Amino acid sequence: MKKGTLLLLALVLAALLYRPAGAEASPQTRRQSGDLYRKLNSLQEIIGLVNENYVDPVDWDEVMQGAFDGLLESLDPHSSYIPKEQFEAINEQFVGKFQGIGIEFDVLDDWITIIAPVAGSPSEQVGLRPGDRIVAINGESAYKFSSSKVMQTLRGPKGSSVDLTLRRPGLEKDFDVTIIRDDIPIYSVLAAFMLDARTGYVLISRFSGTTAEEVEEALDKLEAQGMTQLLLDLRNNGGGYLEKAVEILDKFIAVKDTLVFTRGRQPSMNQVHLAQRAGTHPNYPIIVLINRGSASASEIVAGGLQDLDRALVVGETSFGKGLVQRQWRLSDGSALRVTVGRYYTPSGRLIQRPYKNGTQQYYQDLFSRSTNPAIRDSLLATLPRYQTRAGRVVYGGGGIFPDVPIGMDVELSPLTISMINRTDRLFFRYAEVLAAEHQGRYRDVEMFLEKFRLGAAERERLSAWIEAQDEQVDRKTLAKDWAFIENQIARQVAGLLWDRQALYRVWLEKDNQAQKALTLFGEARALAGV
Numbered sequence: 274m275k276k277g278t279l280l281l282l283a284l285v286l287a288a289l290l291y292r293p294a295g296a297e298a299s300p301q302t303r304r305q306s307g308d309l310y311r312k313l314n315s316l317q318e319i320i321g322l323v324n325e326n327y328v329d330p331v332d333w334d335e336v337m338q339g340a341f342d343g344l345l346e347s348l349d350p351h352s353s354y355i356p357k358e359q360f361e362a363i364n365e366q367f368v369g370k371f372q373g374i375g376i377e378f379d380v381l382d383d384w385i386t387i388i389a390p391v392a393g394s395p396s397e398q399v400g401l402r403p404g405d406r407i408v409a410i411n412g413e414s415a416y417k418f419s420s421s422k423v424m425q426t427l428r429g430p431k432g433s434s435v436d437l438t439l440r441r442p443g444l445e446k447d448f449d450v451t452i453i454r455d456d457i458p459i460y461s462v463l464a465a466f467m468l469d470a471r472t473g474y475v476l477i478s479r480f481s482g483t484t485a486e487e488v489e490e491a492l493d494k495l496e497a498q499g500m501t502q503l504l505l506d507l508r509n510n511g512g513g514y515l516e517k518a519v520e521i522l523d524k525f526i527a528v529k530d531t532l533v534f535t536r537g538r539q540p541s542m543n544q545v546h547l548a549q550r551a552g553t554h555p556n557y558p559i560i561v562l563i564n565r566g567s568a569s570a571s572e573i574v575a576g577g578l579q580d581l582d583r584a585l586v587v588g589e590t591s592f593g594k595g596l597v598q599r600q601w602r603l604s605d606g607s608a609l610r611v612t613v614g615r616y617y618t619p620s621g622r623l624i625q626r627p628y629k630n631g632t633q634q635y636y637q638d639l640f641s642r643s644t645n646p647a648i649r650d651s652l653l654a655t656l657p658r659y660q661t662r663a664g665r666v667v668y669g670g671g672g673i674f675p676d677v678p679i680g681m682d683v684e685l686s687p688l689t690i691s692m693i694n695r696t697d698r699l700f701f702r703y704a705e706v707l708a709a710e711h712q713g714r715y716r717d718v719e720m721f722l723e724k725f726r727l728g729a730a731e732r733e734r735l736s737a738w739i740e741a742q743d744e745q746v747d748r749k750t751l752a753k754d755w756a757f758i759e760n761q762i763a764r765q766v767a768g769l770l771w772d773r774q775a776l777y778r779v780w781l782e783k784d785n786q787a788q789k790a791l792t793l794f795g796e797a798r799a800l801a802g803v
Contacts, residue, residue, distance in 0.1 A: 323336075342354060345611075348611075349596060349628055350628050350632045351594065351598060351610075352598065352612045354607065354608075354609055354610075355608040355609070360606065360607060360608050371428065371456075371457050371459065372428060372429065372430055372431045372454055372455065372456055373424075373427055373428035373429060373457050374395050374396045375390060375395055376388075376389070376390050376391065376394070376401065378420075378423060379698055379701075380418065380419070381698055381701075383416055383417045384415070384440075385407040385418055386406050387404065387405045388701070389768065389772070390403075391457055391458070394458075396452060399452055400450075401439070401450070402441065404441070404705045404769055405440070405441050406439065407437050408440050408447055409437070410427070410435065410438075411435060411436050429454050432454065434451055435452055437450050442709045458483065459483075460487060461479050461481050461483060461484040462476065462477055462478075462484070462490075463478050463777065464476040464774050464777040465494065465495060465774075466495075466774050466777075467498050467499070468778075468781070468791070471499060472500070472501075472503075473495035473503050474504045474777075474781070475488065475491050475492070475503065475504070475505055475506065476777060479510060479511065480513030480517040480569075480571070481514065484517045484520075484521065485517050485520035488521055488524070489553075496554070496555070501557050502557050502558045502798070503557060503558070503559045503560070504787065504791065505559055505584070506562045506787070507561060507562060507563050507574060507575060508562050508564040508566060509567065510566070510567050511569065512568045513569070514570065515535075515546075515570060515573065515616075518533070518570035518571070518574050519532050519533065521574050522574055522577045523550050523553075524552070524553050525559065526548040526550075526552055526577075526583060527552030529547055529549070530662070531545055531547060531548075531619045532573075532619065533573045533577055533616055533617065533618065534546065534616075535597050536615055536617065537597065537613050537615070538614075542613050542614035543614075556803055558584075558585075558797035558800070559797060560584060560585050560587055560790045560797050561579075561584045562587055563575050563586060563589065563590075563673060564591070564681070565590065565591065565592055565639055566592060567588075567592060568591065568592035569594045572592065572595065572672065572673050573616060573618070573624070575591065576618035576619075576624060576673045577618060579673065580618045580619040580622070580659075580662065580667065581662055582661050582662050582663040582665065582800055583800075584797065585676050585797040585800055586676050586677075587676065587679055587786065587790045587793060588675050588679055589675065589678065589679070589681070590672045590673065590674050590675065590678075592639065593671035593672035595616040595623055595624025595625035595671075596615060597612065597613055598611060599611055620662075621659060622659050622668075625671055626670075626671030627671060649678060655670075656669060657670060677789075677790075677793060677796075679786045679790070680786075681785065682785040682786075683757060686753060688750045689757070693761065699739065699742070699744070700761050703735060703762060704765030704769060705769060707762065707766050708765075708766045711766065712770065715770070718778050721770070721779070725767075732748075732755055733748075735762075736748055736751060756783065760780065764776045764777075764779040764780045
C-alpha cells in the first residue's frame with residue numbers, strides 16, 4: 274500500500290479526533306470518536322485486502338479520488354476535494370490575475386482565433402483584434418493546437434517575450450508581433466456603460482479579489498456621465514468571496530445595518546457583517562437582475578439590497594447556494610473545501626436550498642422550476658414569509674425570490690440551440706465576414722443599433738454560407754428563430770467592430786428581462802424614496 278494512503282488515514286483520524294488543549298470531550302463526542310475510530314480501522318482493513326488480493330493492480334490515485342468524492346458528496350453538494358492539477362486553475366478565477374499576453378480565444382477551423390484581447394493587456398497594447406488568427410508561435414506552426422497547449426505556450430513569467438505570426442481578415446499577408454508578457458487581470462465587471470441619458474448598466478460576472486475596486490471604478494465613471502439610476506446585472510454570477518459581496522453592499526447602504534450573517538457549528542462561524550461606510554454612492558434607484566445561475570455571493574448582494582429596501586430585484590429565483598466553505602490546502606498540493614456555516618440575509622432568510630434528496634436531484638430541481646405565475650404563486654403560499662426593513666413581504670425556502678418575476682422569453686428549436694453551442698462558433702465566424710464588410714460604416718454603437726439590420730436576403734445568404742461549410746440548414750427553423758439569431762450575429766459584429774462593451778450593449782436590446790426591468794424604475798424610485 275502507498276505510504277501516502279496510510280498517511281492520509283492518519284491525518285484524517287487526527288483531524289477528526291482533535292480538540293483544543295484543555296477542552297473536555299463530552300460523552301457524546303467520546304462515543305462518536307470511538308465509532309469513527311472503528312470505521313477508520315475497517316477502512317484501513319478494506320484498503321489492505323484490496324491492495325493485496327484484487328485481480329488487477331489498483332490505481333490508488335483514482336480509487337482514493339472516488340473515495341474522497343463519495344465522502345464529501347454525502348455531506349452536501351458543495352463540499353469538495355480539489356486535485357492538485359485543478360487547484361491553480363480554480364484559484365486563478367478569484368485571485369484576479371495571471372501572467373501571459375491576455376487574450377480570450379477559441380480554436381476555430383484548427384487555428385487559434387482571438388475572440389477579444391483583454392482590456393489593458395499586452396495583446397491590446399500591440400493592437401491585436403478580435404478575429405485575428407495566430408498561425409505561428411515562436412516560429413512554430415500553431416495549426417491544430419489544443420486549448421491546453423495554447424495556454425501552456427502563451428502564458429509565462431512577467432517580462433518574458435513571445436513572437437506571434439498573425440493572419441488578419443482583410444490583409445493579404447501574415448505579419449509578426451513580439452509581445453512582452455505581463456500580469457493579466459481577470460475582470461469581474463464585464464460591462465459598464467450608459468443605456469440612456471440617466472440609466473447606467475453594470476454586469477458583474479464573479480466576486481473575486483478585485484471586484485470591489487472594479488465596481489467602484491465603474492460607478493464613478495457612470496456617475497460622471499450623469500447616471501441617476503442603476504441596472505445591476507448579477508445573472509449567471511456563480512459567486513466568489515463573501516468579503517467582496519459585503520463590500521459591494523456597503524457601497525449602497527446608508528445606515529449601519531446588518532448586510533449578511535452566518536451561523537455554523539463552530540462559534541467562530543457565528544458572524545454578523547454590518548454596513549460601515551454609510552453609503553458611498555448617491556441614493557439613486559437600483560434594479561438588480563438575477564436568474565437561476567445567480568448563486569452564493571451574488572445572492573448575498575441581491576438578498577441584502579432587497580431586505581434593506583435598497584433595490585428592486587427582478588428576474589428568476591436564484592440558485593439557492595447559501596453554504597459557507599472553508600478551504601484547506603493539503604500537503605500534496607490538493608485542497609479540501611468543506612462547508613462550515615450557512616448564510617442568512619438581513620431579514621433572517623436562509624439562502625441555501627434543501628439538498629436532502631441527493632446531489633443529482635438538487636441540480637435537477639434547479640432546471641425544473643416553472644416560470645408560470647399560477648405555479649409560482651402556489652409555491653410561495655407554502656414558503657416561510659419574512660419582512661424587509663420597510664415591511665414588504667419576502668420569501669424564504671432557498672434562493673432569492675424576485676420582487677418582479679420575469680422568465681427569459683426565449684423558445685428556440687433544438688437545431689438552433691445546437692448551432693449556438695457548437696464548438697466551432699458558427700455564428701461568430703459568420704460575424705467575422707460581416708464585420709469585414711461593415712468596417713467604417715457606423716459612427717458609434719448607437720448608430721449601429723439604429724441602422725444594422727439582417728433581413729430575409731441576409732438569412733438566405735447565411736443559409737448558403739452554412740451549407741458551404743458542409744453543414745445542413747433547415748431554412749424554416751432559421752426563419753422561426755431569426756430574431757434571436759440576428760441578435761446573436763449583430764452583437765458579435767459589434768464586438769468585432771468595437772469591443773466587448775459594444776457586444777453587451779447590442780445584446781441587451783433583445784434581452785426581454787433587461788428591457789422589462791427598464792420599465793420598472795418607477796417602482797425602484799418609490800422604494801428608494803427619491
